[in-house]
Amino acid sequence: MENVIYGRYPLVIRTENSEDKVVGKVYETELLDLEKADIYETSAYKREKFKLESGKEAWVYLENSK
Numbered sequence: 001m002e003n004v005i006y007g008r009y010p011l012v013i014r015t016e017n018s019e020d021k022v023v024g025k026v027y028e029t030e031l032l033d034l035e036k037a038d039i040y041e042t043s044a045y046k047r048e049k050f051k052l053e054s055g056k057e058a059w060v061y062l063e064n065s066k
Contacts, residue, residue, distance in 0.1 A: 012062050026058045034059060 012022055029037075038047060046064040049057050 012060050014062060022060070026052070026056070037061075
């Protein structure tokens with residue numbers, strides 16, 4: 001994948017351990033902003049929805065290994 005810069009920024013990696021956590025911030029956005037972020041992130045990353053400890057859901061970008 002062209003233009004991929006793994007290791008330069010923190011990357012969320014899916015695990016099977018329910019005790020694993022990611023510390024971060026959640027921002028409210030419009031669908032158009034998410035679509036623009038998808039273009040910026042290229043096919044190197046995929047956006048998935050995750051349930052937070054609060055019970056709310058948020059989109060997270062993960063490495064798109066396949």
